[in-house]
Amino acid sequence: MIKKSFSEHYSTLKYFLRWSLITIPVAIAIGSMVALFLWLLNLAIHFRFAHTWLLYMLPVAGIAIHFLYKWYGSSAERGNNLIIDEIHEPGAGVPKRMAPLILVTTVITHLFGGSAGREGTAVQIGGSIANLFAGLFKLKGANKQVMLTTGIAAGFGAVFGTPLTGAVFALEVITVGRIRYNALLPCLIAGMIGDLTVSAWNVHHTKYHIDYVNAGQNLNGHHIPLSLLLLAKVVVAAAVFGLASYGFAKSVHAVKNAGIKLLKARWITPVAGGVVIIVLTVILGKPDYLSLGVDAQYPGAVTIVSAFQQGGAHTLSWLWKLIYTAITLGTGFKGGEVTPLFYIGATLGNTLAEVLNAPVSLFAALGFIAVFAGATNTPLACTIMGIELFGSEHALLFAVACFVAYYFSGNTGIYSAQRRNGLKTDLKQT
Incomplete structure (x- = not known):
């Protein structure tokens, strides 16, 4: 029994070290890309504030986005849904061009006044970079699924400054009504490192405050x-x-x-x-x-x-x-x-x-x-x-x-x- 217990704990330690070594560089890369995205997004939004006429160019921006995806997008057009499908059933993979394409086109959308968010961009950046590293590390099957899930966690945690939320969101969003815990540790590491990386680049998140409420x-x-x-x-x-x-x-x-x-x-x-x-x-x-x-x-x-x-x-x-x-x-x-x-x-x-x-x-x-x-x-x-x-x-x-x-x-x-x-x-x- 002692030998079996030692073997189990040794396997756990190996799992922790292996996924830490894999996840940390991936999350740093994702966090850095998200920091760049947030910086560019802030510039674009405030530039439009100062040049209100840009709104009237929104239809032209829409044409540019359409043809960018038509000529270079390939399967990247499916966005977050492609990443979720790849986690369920790994197939052709997530294209490398997804990260730069979604970054550029999201900034264009906001520069000209389109009403959109930023989580989709961060998740797609995370999935694209995670897929790239999965190829470099020669990860297949279940290991690749875990890697893509950590990409979602790192991207989400980094873009909102919520590392624990990013980890749980990545696990919960895949299947409604069921959470797979096999990627819990890598996702937690990815969310934390992604968020810390954005902070290290001196990119800050909006603070919200609830006034005191006596709920009792x-x-x-x-x-x-x-x-x-x-x-x-x-x-x-x-x-x-x-x-x-x-x-x-x-x-x-x-x-x-x-x-x-x-x-x-x-x-x-x-x-x-x-x-x-x-x-x-x-x-x-x-x-x-x-x-x-x-x-x-x-x-x-x-x-x-x-x-x-x-x-x-x-x-x-x-x-x-x-x-x-x-x-x-x-x-x-x-x-x-x-x-x-x-x-x-x-x-x-x-x-x-x-x-x-x-x-x-x-x-x-x-x-x-x-x-x-x-x-x-x-x-x-x-x-x-x-x-x-x-x-x-x-x-x-x-x-x-x-x-x-x-x-x-x-x-x-x-x-x-x-x-x-x-x-x-x-x-x-x-």
């Missing part, structure tokens, strides 16, 4: 740490967050399908999308729903940050951002969905807080993570994200919001390549 109450002379009334309000809001997730996923797919059916020449689709974005912005008279929505273009603009303050969002800010993003991504512009989901969730949380007479910053934070949880089917990762971004004081409410939103978002999501281990409410799941 006295019940029959005893103090309990959670107000039952506040909990009920969180459940109601979370159900709405889940429905918003459902609406977002369906809208992106609907726009994409409509473009395919109605427009025969594929290059016209991004032109049409760009024109619609311009027209909407002119009608609304403000640029609040363009690009990321993190930095304010002018004083008083609705942003993710402003949503954490009383009166920091309009009643329909969340809906306008949903429409803008569905049109941008559905017509072929590049970027991620997650930061727009943060915007939708935070502004919707701000609105619901007013309706439910609830703490504004807390409900903005709950919407921030819960809409994301419902759209990506990753409630555990999003609960951890809440803790990493906002602190652990409201961890229970984070979990309630994310899991309720997960169920209310239905059996859909923004990643079509996600496998499903039965329905979310199926008691026969294995």
Whole structure:
């Protein structure tokens, strides 16, 4: 028994050392590429702030993105879904050109005002670089699957400054209703190293803050740490967050399908999308729903940050951002969905807080993570994200919001390549 126990621990040590040696250089490379991407993205967004006429060139930018992918994209056009499919069933691999292509085209999208995010870019950078290193290390089969999963973890952890979330997201996003733990350690290492690398390049992430909320109450002379009334309000809001997730996923797919059916020449689709974005912005008279929505273009603009303050969002800010993003991504512009989901969730949380007479910053934070949880089917990762971004004081409410939103978002999501281990409410799941 002693010999067997020693053998098991020796195998574990070997596994740890092997994957540490493999993962660390990969995560450093991914983190460095993500740092470059974030730096360029920030330059592009603020350059557009100073040159507002660039929005009117969005249709031309759409044509450029379309032909870049037509001439050089190959299978890279499938983005995150290609990486998820490769993890399930390794095939032709993830093309090396995916990383530079998605980086350049995402920066172009934001430079001209398209409403998109950055997680998709970071994940594709991670998957592309991880696939490159898998070839260098001659990894095959299950080892290559683990390597691609660590690429997702490193990219996600690096782009948002949430290393633990990146690790769990990479494991949870592959299959709805099942987590494979064989890549847990490499993913954790990748998320941490990717995040540390971005910090080492002196690239900083946006800080969010929840104002103090006394969530406890006295019940029959005893103090309990959670107000039952506040909990009920969180459940109601979370159900709405889940429905918003459902609406977002369906809208992106609907726009994409409509473009395919109605427009025969594929290059016209991004032109049409760009024109619609311009027209909407002119009608609304403000640029609040363009690009990321993190930095304010002018004083008083609705942003993710402003949503954490009383009166920091309009009643329909969340809906306008949903429409803008569905049109941008559905017509072929590049970027991620997650930061727009943060915007939708935070502004919707701000609105619901007013309706439910609830703490504004807390409900903005709950919407921030819960809409994301419902759209990506990753409630555990999003609960951890809440803790990493906002602190652990409201961890229970984070979990309630994310899991309720997960169920209310239905059996859909923004990643079509996600496998499903039965329905979310199926008691026969294995």
